[in-house]
Amino acid sequence: MDPQDAIDLARQAMLFALLIGAPMLVTGLVMGLLIGFLQAITQIQEQTVAFVPKIVAMIVVLMLALPWLLEQMSQYSQALFGTVPGGL
Secondary structure, three states, rough: OHHHHHHHHHHHHHHHHHHHHHHHHHHHHHHHHHHHHHHHHHHHOOHHHHHHHHHHHHHHHHHHHHHHHHHHHHHHHHHHHOOOOOOO
């Protein structure tokens, strides 16, 4: 394996990690912005008001996206292990 192959594998792994984490991260971001806006309007500055809805929304998105996430991880694993016998 030459250095360029190792760099390509690392780049693909990082992009894949971003792809897998994106649904939950975007949900947390959007919920955080909405709750922050509502807290600014109502002047309620309780930490649990912001924390609990974000966690619940992220869990719901994880449950909805889990089949897609598992399919993506399976395809990535198969592609990764498929390159090993060929010597990359």
